[in-house]
Amino acid sequence: MNSKIRFQKDSKGFHKTLVGRVENYFKAEGISEKANAFMYFKTLFFLSLILSSYFSLLFGGFSLWINNLLWVVLGLSSVFLAVNCGHDAIHGAYSSKRWINALMSNSFNLLGANSYLWGITHNIVHHNYTNIDGIDEDIESVPFARIAPTQKWRPIQRYQHIWIFFLYPFGTLSWVFRKDYKKFFQKNIGNYENKNHPLIEYFNLFFFKALYYFLFIALPIMIIDMPWYAVFGGFILGHLFEGFAIAIIFMLAHVVEKAEFSMPDDKGFMENNWAMHQLCTTVDFGRKSFITSFFTGGLNFQVEHHLFPKICHVHYPAISEIVKETALEYRVPYNDYPSFFDALKSHVSLLKKLGNNLIPEPEPASESLKEVEESELVDEIA
Numbered sequence: 001m002n003s004k005i006r007f008q009k010d011s012k013g014f015h016k017t018l019v020g021r022v023e024n025y026f027k028a029e030g031i032s033e034k035a036n037a038f039m040y041f042k043t044l045f046f047l048s049l050i051l052s053s054y055f056s057l058l059f060g061g062f063s064l065w066i067n068n069l070l071w072v073v074l075g076l077s078s079v080f081l082a083v084n085c086g087h088d089a090i091h092g093a094y095s096s097k098r099w100i101n102a103l104m105s106n107s108f109n110l111l112g113a114n115s116y117l118w119g120i121t122h123n124i125v126h127h128n129y130t131n132i133d134g135i136d137e138d139i140e141s142v143p144f145a146r147i148a149p150t151q152k153w154r155p156i157q158r159y160q161h162i163w164i165f166f167l168y169p170f171g172t173l174s175w176v177f178r179k180d181y182k183k184f185f186q187k188n189i190g191n192y193e194n195k196n197h198p199l200i201e202y203f204n205l206f207f208f209k210a211l212y213y214f215l216f217i218a219l220p221i222m223i224i225d226m227p228w229y230a231v232f233g234g235f236i237l238g239h240l241f242e243g244f245a246i247a248i249i250f251m252l253a254h255v256v257e258k259a260e261f262s263m264p265d266d267k268g269f270m271e272n273n274w275a276m277h278q279l280c281t282t283v284d285f286g287r288k289s290f291i292t293s294f295f296t297g298g299l300n301f302q303v304e305h306h307l308f309p310k311i312c313h314v315h316y317p318a319i320s321e322i323v324k325e326t327a328l329e330y331r332v333p334y335n336d337y338p339s340f341f342d343a344l345k346s347h348v349s350l351l352k353k354l355g356n357n358l359i360p361e362p363e364p365a366s367e368s369l370k371e372v373e374e375s376e377l378v379d380e381i382a
Helices: 014-029 037-059 064-090 098-110 115-128 155-185 199-223 228-254 274-281 290-296 302-307 313-329 340-355 367-381
Strands: 006-008 269-273
Touching (some): 006 274, 014 274, 014 313, 037 064, 037 199, 037 313, 064 098, 064 115, 064 228, 098 115, 115 155, 155 228, 155 340, 199 228, 228 340, 269 274, 274 302, 290 313
Parallel strands (some): 006 269
16 A cells, blocks of 8 residues: 555635634633643642552552552553543644643653653544554554454454454553553654654653652552552553543544544545545544543544544544534534443444454445435425
């Protein structure tokens, strides 16, 4: 496949109109598109969960069962801090000040990941080339699974809609011990030439990994009055919950029946312009659920996030109405599922179809778009 991907021009002006309307919203409301008081509260809330569970583990003197529960809380709160704060910061969405974004980005480093590599694999590759097989490595991330229709089918995938949920929990363990090292030194990430890293990033990779191993493995083993294998087992248990949570959050936005898996032609041209491509390959879920938005860092508003990654996620519920109305006006798709569980059901259904070597048919247009089309048809008949 041609590694140089080109999108069509936005001939209808959808993206330009949408950007203008969102900018006017912030001007009219007199608010910043970056973090607000609620975002600061979320940061303190998840940071407090991490610190309280961590120090309770070290100095609480609790039983094995309570310690294991604390490891689970630590693992889940680590995910929630990363997707709520670190994720926004790496996009430059947390603050207009670079040093604050850099500081908050370190939440990734302190939790065992690498913010610099995430900026490449997620911000550059995934956001620009969403769901393009062979480039977007997010759909290459699960071993043995078939996540896109263009991927090769294997008999083992026939029951992937079942066994894949036993692989998801191991995602962050792989990330912490293997993935970042592999990605840092491989030649290409997708179609990105992964070379000439700044010298400071070599230091950051090994320093923060060593710091993480010390704080979350070595130090607990030294302090907690239990056999080392009981402590290390708790660490693994926390990661299993952590890995499952982060996998589900990201999969439900892209690997569902309403999401497309577009491919370029032989010359590298995509069928749509960039904004239209994002609308076709990303899906919202649980837009009306405060709980879903609170814990996923607004990533349930994936359409808005892909179109406006530099806007803090606390503003997505408001601008989602602008995006939806503009999409309907220009008669372009706006895909969403009413709830988290609707999206999860669609994810399982897609995995089952792909695992049985079926070609998933696109789901029908959203009810809102269908209403517009039916209204236009009535007008034509009249």
